[in-house]
Amino acid sequence: MDNTENKNNALALDQREVVLKAQNLGVSFLSGVRSDDYKSYVIDFLNKRKSKDNTDKKEKVVWPIRNMNFVGYKGEILGIIGSNGAGKTTLCKLISGILHPDEGSIKVDGRVSALFSMGMGFNKELSGRDNVLLNGMMLGIEKRKINEFLDDIKEFSGLGEFFEQPMKRYSSGMKARLGFSVQAYLEPEILILDEALNTGDALFGNKAAAKMKELVKKAKMVILVTHSLRYARKNCDRLIWLDKGEIKAVGEPKEIIKQYKATIPVRKNKKRERLELKKTSTTVKNIPVVKADNISVSYHVSNRFKKEKFWALNGLSFEINEGEVVGIIGHNGAGKSTLCKVLTNILTPDEGKIKLNGETTALLNYGTGFNPQLTGTDNVYLNGMLLGIPKERVIRDYPKIVNFAELEKAIDKPVKSYSSGMKARLGFSIAATLQPDIFIIDEALSTGDAAFKQKASEKIQDMMEQAKAVIIVSHSMKFVEKVCTRAIWIEKGKIRADGPSEEVVEMYREEVLRKKK
Numbered sequence: 042m043d044n045t046e047n048k049n050n051a052l053a054l055d056q057r058e059v060v061l062k063a064q065n066l067g068v069s070f071l072s073g074v075r076s077d078d079y080k081s082y083v084i085d086f087l088n089k090r091k092s093k094d095n096t097d098k099k100e101k102v103v104w105p106i107r108n109m110n111f112v113g114y115k116g117e118i119l120g121i122i123g124s125n126g127a128g129k130t131t132l133c134k135l136i137s138g139i140l141h142p143d144e145g146s147i148k149v150d151g152r153v154s155a156l157f158s159m160g161m162g163f164n165k166e167l168s169g170r171d172n173v174l175l176n177g178m179m180l181g182i183e184k185r186k187i188n189e190f191l192d193d194i195k196e197f198s199g200l201g202e203f204f205e206q207p208m209k210r211y212s213s214g215m216k217a218r219l220g221f222s223v224q225a226y227l228e229p230e231i232l233i234l235d236e237a238l239n240t241g242d243a244l245f246g247n248k249a250a251a252k253m254k255e256l257v258k259k260a261k262m263v264i265l266v267t268h269s270l271r272y273a274r275k276n277c278d279r280l281i282w283l284d285k286g287e288i289k290a291v292g293e294p295k296e297i298i299k300q301y302k303a304t305i306p307v308r309k310n311k312k313r314e315r316l317e318l319k320k321t322s323t324t325v326k327n328i329p330v331v332k333a334d335n336i337s338v339s340y341h342v343s344n345r346f347k348k349e350k351f352w353a354l355n356g357l358s359f360e361i362n363e364g365e366v367v368g369i370i371g372h373n374g375a376g377k378s379t380l381c382k383v384l385t386n387i388l389t390p391d392e393g394k395i396k397l398n399g400e401t402t403a404l405l406n407y408g409t410g411f412n413p414q415l416t417g418t419d420n421v422y423l424n425g426m427l428l429g430i431p432k433e434r435v436i437r438d439y440p441k442i443v444n445f446a447e448l449e450k451a452i453d454k455p456v457k458s459y460s461s462g463m464k465a466r467l468g469f470s471i472a473a474t475l476q477p478d479i480f481i482i483d484e485a486l487s488t489g490d491a492a493f494k495q496k497a498s499e500k501i502q503d504m505m506e507q508a509k510a511v512i513i514v515s516h517s518m519k520f521v522e523k524v525c526t527r528a529i530w531i532e533k534g535k536i537r538a539d540g541p542s543e544e545v546v547e548m549y550r551e552e553v554l555r556k557k558k
Contacts, residue, residue, distance in 0.1 A: 060231065060261045061113030061136065065145030068135060069104045070458070103450075105131045106286040107144065118253055118263045120277030120294065122270065122301060125462030125493060126451065128286040129266045133235045136264065151261045154229030156220045165209040169200055169219050172208060176223050190226045197252070198222040199245065202351050203374055206340060210353075213483075214373035214516065218245055225252045232256060235266040235461075242372045242516050243553045250276045268462065270298045305492045323364045323526060329398065330479060330509045331361035331384065336393035337534075338379055353379040354390070355534040361510050366501065368525035368542055369514045370549055376534040377514045381483045384512065399478025399509045413457035417448055417467055420456055424471050438474050445496070446470035466493055473500050476507050483514040498524050518546045 106128045113119050121129050134140040135147055137155040163172045173194055177187035195204045198218045203211065211219070224232055232253075253263045253276065267273050273280060273294055280297040282289045284304075290297050338354040354376045361367055369377045382388040385401055411420050421442055425435035443452050446466040456464065472480065480501075501511055501524055515521055521528055521542055528545035530538040538545045 057117075058115040059112050060115050060150045061111075061119075061148070061264075063109050063111050063135075063145065063147045066109040066135065066142055066147055067104055067107040067144030068131060068140055069102050069107075069143045070454075071102060104286060106135070109145070109286075109288055111281060111288060111291060113262050113264070115261050116257050117278040118257055118265060118276060120273040120280040121264065121266045121283060122268070122273055122280055122297070123283035123289075125460060125466055126285075126448075127283040129283055130235055130460040131286075132283065133233050133264070133266060136231075137233055149231065151230030153231045153233060154224050154227070155233040155235065156224050163208050163216065163220070166207055168207055169198075169204040169211075170195075172219070173223050177227055182227055187227070194219075194222045194226050197226065197248070199372075200374060206351070210340060210379075212373060212378035214242060214245075218373055221249055221252075225249075225256060228256070228260060230261045231264070232260065232262075233264045233266075243518075244556055245373060246272065270302070274298055305495070323366065325362050325364040325526065328363040329360045329396075330363050331359075331398075331512075332396040333357050333359050333383075334394045334396075336383060336390040336395055338376075338383060338388055339391050352534050354383070356393070357531075357534075357536055358393075359529060359536065359539060361512065363509045365527055366511045366513065366525045368521035368528040368546075369512065369531060370516070370518070370521055370528055370546070371531040371537070375531045377531055378483055379534075380531065381481050381512070381514060384479075384481055397479065401477060401479040401481065411456045411464060411468070414455055416455055417443075417452040417459070420467070421452075421471055442467075442470045442474045445474060445500070447493075462493075469497055469500075473497075473504060476504065478509045479512070480504065480508055480510075481512045481514075494520070518550060522546050 109132070121132065123129055131140065133155060135142060136149060137153045138149075139155075164175065167175065170191065173191060174184065174187055178184060198204070198215075198221075200215060200219060203215060204219075208216065208219075221234065224234075250272075253265070257263055265273070265277060277294050279292060280294045281291050282297050282301050290300055336354060336357050337352060340351050340353060341349070357380070369380065371377055379388065383390055383395055384397070412423065415423065418439075421439060422432075422435055426432065443449055446452075446463075446469075448463060448467060451459065451463060456467075459467070469482070472482075482501075498520065501513070504511060513521070513525060525542040527540065528538075528542040529536060530545050530549055538548050
């Protein structure tokens, strides 16, 4: 691109209507501040940590965002990218008014609606329908208008019978579907999506992208935070790259992504400009560690007209042998998370039997099991004890967990201040470092940045030297192809295909393309 074209593009941008403007924007907090949650003191008592561990740390001012300047224009989809902890979620909270700046200013011309992570703000005991009504009214929208869009929201979300079920039965992807559908159909002027689409399947991702483009024609702008660089390049008009609370670059998506990829750390003496996963190679033994025999799980669904039984899983039979890394794939609502809950004994099958040969540790979604009021350190000890790990072992492995998660600077902050990506880092690091026999990961890496996904994939492959089996639920087909030795495709609670990961993923991709047409 020559200088004349650059000048013309800059002039075109200058002439567009500005709806968002940040000037010298900064927000701070005090590090080392203890949580006032009583559970912090219980954890301290259980661990008998010396008081000096908490009192000798001097409080200092930390700036997750400082000296930030940028503008947002009417009619654009503005993407925000950056590694975990870069300040993306903090910036979204400033734009939406949840946080107020300590320095500088941010001016927003329009009503902001924000969807943070997946399902935040939903009441898990209420049905999807009731949560739509509740969220709409919380946004100040009349009940009459919400009712006008209820059927459209249900259809767009693709939740079917689940729309009438309590949200505690939803997978992370289903929460993402409903959250986006609510926000999109209630037509905000400025829509912020912070990691909200990272757990969606490919079909819904395409629907959401088309809906965002439709929104910006009628509304003012969409702000999209994502770790999917491919999705950002395809759907955003401009990108802001954040790093350690500062803007590294702003501009055309292809160029910004190229600059960002170049900074992904080199690991194991290999030059990497993008996520490069090696194919997992393990020795599979003819020793079953998981055996499912015709397992079925049902729920009673009450809709507006009648009560009926819905089968989340219906007659699943399979074996997983020692040495296998198995990917569980399928659209949102297919039954993947229900299967994980059966494998971890959270749910008991209504029919059939499940047999496990080994100690199972599950990482269901990111941050599940964390107490948001406690610090990262407290949550490491709490989760270790909840998993039945001896305290001495947790103490011994604590430095490894913090180091692998790369959260040294944030480990003494309350988890409620963590981004979803930081929770994913810590959750994975705790579970992986404690080395279970059977390791189940349900969407836990969906919010990780490219560098951490690289580390996590290598860790999973290293774990196969000690673990008996790893089971991974993921919407990243590339990840499943490379890291998994086998894939099981579930659709509507039944097994659609089971075999080598490359073959099953190819079948799934063909199905997605067929439905897209």
